[in-house]
Amino acid sequence: MVKIGVVTFPGSLDDHDAIRAVELAGATPVPLWHASDSLEGVDAVVLPGGFSYGDYLRCGAIARFSPVMSSVVEAANQGMPTLGICNGFQVLCESHLLPGAMIRNEQRHFVCKDQRLRVETKDTTWTCDFEAGEEITIVLKNGEGNYQASPETLKMLEDNNQVVFRYIDGNPNGSSHDIAGITNERGNVVGLMPHPEHNMEELTGPSLDGRKFFSSVLKFLEARV
Template sequence: MRIGVVTFPGTLDDVDAARAVRLTGNEPVSLWHGDHDLQGVDAVILPGGFSYGDYLRCGAISRFAPIMTEVVAGAGNGLPVLGICNGFQILVESHLLPGGLLMNDHLKFICRDQTLRIENASTSWTSAYEPGQEIVVPLKNGEGQYVADAETIARLEGEGRVVARYVGFNPNGSVNDIAGIANARGNVVGLMPHPEHAVEELTGSGTDGAGFFTSLLEQALS
């Protein structure tokens, strides 16, 4: 499958995301923030980094990038979209996902290998996992605390839209240990940890993150 990886000014992990796409059997396609062309891709990844220097709020400027007009429209038509870290922040700023991301509760940047539990294995990006499966992937953020009002949290929990949850240690104070969520349709997923950094043994982080990139292909072939 052809998976687009968007680059914004300040994006850091677009090359890593593209490499993860390639290593897991798909074709990465570079997309530029200033274009109105998704180049006919089958899915889109908004990678991590500090788009536009995280000025105003993380992702607040990126939501107005020309490419996001196409991403939002595509997501509404069922296009799979994955936002990783800063990409998650862009998704909530674009109102493709509810809630928001605040500064970590301990007010410090954190970088560590983090255990996650896959709560929803039926989304476009998690179907390669089993429900309840625990994986370990790197986490690196300063503003990763997921928050939402009580009604929204109840809806996410009740509809099974919490995709992944922190296990053993909540690194940023996210409500209900939430590490990632999905939209109601399951084609849009936002995740604070970085599965693209855990796709091969050489890096020392294992391959637990590969499932986020193989899920699309497995669904297409099923």
């Protein structure tokens, strides 16, 4: 069975939600601890949301130096599917697995809402079960979700089809080009600010649109075997 690791940093809030999402998708969740450099033989990794290391310095800046991230960076550079959700997206940027950076929301307020997104590409390990142009609703909750990058980087992301999700029906945090999520050139590393792990069950989410993130990675991994 496919094993998906979920990293817990000090301050992670949504690691158990991510573990639950992996279970619901039919994979085996493997808890990974920030102070260990072992990935326990997993097939994919999720960096969950929260406030790793209290968001001191910058969001994700200290987590980037934890022992587990050395192994995550190495594995991701070799093609392992890696998903960063909210704080996990911030960690991916700080680790230089994804370009750009997160700053305070434009309106300086914490945002918590059901957010409409457009899937811009299905050419990643985490979106191959979607359709390009598909519109979904995913929970959003962040205070520093304002994605920014240089004009050259933004042009590169647009030209290379590396913008994975875009906010629609309003930009909640001021992110450049309405970007809600991006991928690396290879398509195995995806980061986004909204929380698909909160959209897995009717009882607790506004939609079931989070399921396709996990069915996508399973589809990719099973096809690779």
